[in-house]
Amino acid sequence: MEGLTRQLFRRILFLAIMLGTSPAMRAAEPPPPPATTSESSLAASLGDSAPVVVWGRTLVSYRLALEFPDVTERARAxxxxxxxxxxxxxxxxxxVQKVQIGAARGFVVSAGPLFLLSVMEGDLDPAAGVTPxxxxxxxxxxxxxxxxxxxDQHTVALVIRSVVQAAIATLLFAGFCTAAxxxxxxxxxxxTRTTREAGHALRVFGYDWRPVLLGIVTTLTRLLMLAVILCGSYLWxxxxxxxxxxxxxxxxxxxxxxFAAVGTLASGAVHQIPNLIALVVIYLxxxxxIRALNGWFSAIESGNYFTSWLDPEAARATRRLADIGVWIVALIIAFPYLPGSHSEAFKGVSVFLGLMLSLGxxxxxxxxxxxxxxxxxxxVRSGDYIIVGxxxxxxxxLGLLTxxxxxxxREEVTIPNSMLISSAIRNFSRAExxxxxVSTAVTIGYDAPWRQVEAMLLRAAALTEGLLKDPPxxxxxxxxxxxxxxxxxxxxxxxxxxxxxVLARLHGHIQDVFNEHGVQIMSPHFENQPAAAVVVPRDRWHVKLNDPGKPGPT
Structure with a gap:
């Protein structure tokens, strides 16, 4: 009898609260009109979700508006x-107490006589699989x-202790940023110093890659330090x-x-271990x-190994092409094993790079x-004397590009390789x-015996040091x-x-020999016909040259 009385008393008290004995309840959340369970479910499925937020914390999300204009207003109240x-x-x-308002069932959360909020069946997401x-x-x-x-927020001691701890953490964070x-x-x-000291070690395909490598490493270093500072900021x-x-x-x-991000990264790293092993094997x-091919091509370049179809100069270019081809094939094989290679972002970047390469x-x-x-x-070969343009x-x-x-x-001129196939090349280094x-030209008037001129030019050639006698x-x-x-x-x-x-010395000897024999290296130009014919008399056709050191004719 006593238990029945206590249970009846609790029901009467709860009914009084729900009917409006509490002014806050009456003003904030009036009882909804009668509704069927199907209508409530339909409203829950069609209505928007609105969270109940207190102190920045989400307690529950509403889907039913009940008697409020909309579900957002109910959550705000x-x-x-x-x-x-x-x-x-x-x-x-x-x-927590169970409540039923018309056909709507749910639970209310209260603190003694103080009503706080209600959770109805229609407020829940059916796909979540939880009960009110x-x-x-x-x-x-x-x-x-x-x-x-x-x-705790209104405890002075706690606030002071929190402020002191936050200040110490801020000072440590400032020191961490300064050190970074x-x-x-x-x-x-x-x-920068290491890259500059690398020298020719970073010259690939005839191009100095030091500025490019320096820019990449500098950017990566700055990004790494920025990531470290951002991680420190997050923790602070x-x-x-x-x-x-x-x-x-x-x-x-x-x-x-x-922790979720670290866990995701760790899980991804563990799942990528087989792929990483495959990438290491492909790289090795x-x-x-490449080392085997480079050894073979290097033997041909140095002359230690001879083959009829590949000369040393072509072996150098072929070695570069072989290196590029092997790396491209390796990249194609390794592509499926790269982390994220199957993602849409990776595919988009690949298409973008392909488009850039196609256009440029x-x-x-x-x-x-x-x-x-x-x-x-x-x-053309290295060491040849050529004229291009x-x-x-x-x-x-002779590089891959220039x-x-x-x-x-003694000036260094860089010629684009496209000019080598669009311009005529004069190569002076293909003699036996x-x-x-070495060649030079002079223009002499018709009054000088041609035999004498030829003899003087050959005399100058014989006096020139460095000019070979064979071939003459x-x-x-x-x-x-x-x-x-x-x-x-x-x-x-x-x-x-x-x-x-040698050409400079030859020009000097030509002048000396011609001066010695009184022959001018001047090209005559006549405005009027000379009074006498400009010819060489027969008695001067076979004039002999003077001995070296003797004065010529005056």
Whole structure:
């Protein structure tokens, strides 16, 4: 009898609360009109979700509007009601009670006579698979923590301790940032010095990659230090927010995000271990194959191994092509094993890079084809003396994209390889025995015996140091112009490196010999017909040259 009376009393008390004995209840959440369960379910499925937020913490999400204009207004009213009652809530009196309003069933969370909020069946997501009672109990536990944090927030000692801890953490974070910036500057100085000291070790395919490598390493170093500072900032913000009860939930969320991210990365790394092993194997096999090919091509370049179909100069270019081809094949094989290679972002980047290469790679491919055509046609080799366009000099380096030429004035001229297939190449280094041809021309009037002129030119060639005697120099009358005869002296020097110096000495001896025999190296031009015929008398056709050192005719 006593138990029945107690149960009846509780029901009467709860009915009084729900019918409006509490002014807050009457003003905030009036009872809804009668509705069927199917209507409530339909409203839940069609209505938007609105969270009940108190102190930045989401307690529950509503889907039913009941008698409010919309579900958002209902959630806002419940949040304001709990916020205003936080100081009056007794955490020990929090309870969950079942309620039915018309056809709508659910649970209410109250603290003694103080109504806080309700959780109806229509408020739940059917796909979540939870009951209103479970959600209401979770709300009650969160309210207990909220009431405790609200009480702690008004404790002076706790606030002072939190401020001191936050200040110490801020000072440590400032020191950490300063140390990170100092370390970044030291790393950049070290990277710059190491890259500059690398020298020819970073020259690939005839191109100095040091500026490019320096830019990449510098950017990566700065990004690494920025990532370190951002991680430190994340930890600092998480720690400081965790010192204060009002922001404790934010710190908990940041910590959960961090642990979730680390867990995702760790799980991804574990699942990628087989792929990483495959990538390492592909890299090792590729490196081994390239070393074997480089050893074989290097033997041909140095002359230690001879093959009829590949000369040393072509072996160098072929080695570069083989390296590129092997790496491309290795990259194609390794592509499926790269982390994220199957993602849409990776595919998009691949398409973008392919489009860029298609649009901007025409000139690049043209340079490569020009260099290969020059190498495999054997039109140009390193050390040759050539003339291309207005440039003449010794070929210093025949690269994959450009050719470097050292002129007679010791200037280095870079010629795009596309010019090698679009311009005529005059090569002076293809005489027998890999000698370099030297030639010069003079124009002498018709009044000078041509036999004497030829003899003087050969005398000057014989006096020139560095001009080879075998094959012997020769003189050709290349043109009979209107006022003079053009004589061309041709000889050979042992290498293209000394061509300029030998040619300069030859010009000096030509002047000395012609001066010695009284023959002017001036090209006459007549405005009027001379009174006497400009011819060589027969008695002077076979004039002998003077001995060296004796004065010539006056």
């Amino acid at each position: 419940a949040g304001e009601r709990i916020s205003q009652a936080l100081g009056r809530i007794d955490a020990t009196k929090l309870a 009672e479970v959600v209401a109990n979770d709300v009650m536990r969160n309210l207990r923590e909220l009431v405790r944090d609200h009480a 910036l100092w370390l970044r500057s030291r790393l950049l100085v070290r990277v 913000v998480t720690y400081v927010l965790g010192r204060f009860p009002y922001t404790q939930h934010w710190a908990d969320q940041l910590g959960q995000y961090l 096999v590729t490196r081994g194959l 790679g025409a000139g690049f491919v043209g340079q490569i084809i020009g260099g290969l055509a020059a190498v495999y046609s054997r039109a 207005e440039t003449q000099g010794v070929v210093k380096e 050719t470097k030429v050292i002129t007679r004035t 025995g890999n000698m370099t041809v 120099p020769r003189v050709l009358q290349s043109a009979l112009d209107d006022f003079y005869v053009r004589y061309e002296l041709t000889g050979c020097v042992p290498s293209a490196a000394v061509r300029g110096e």
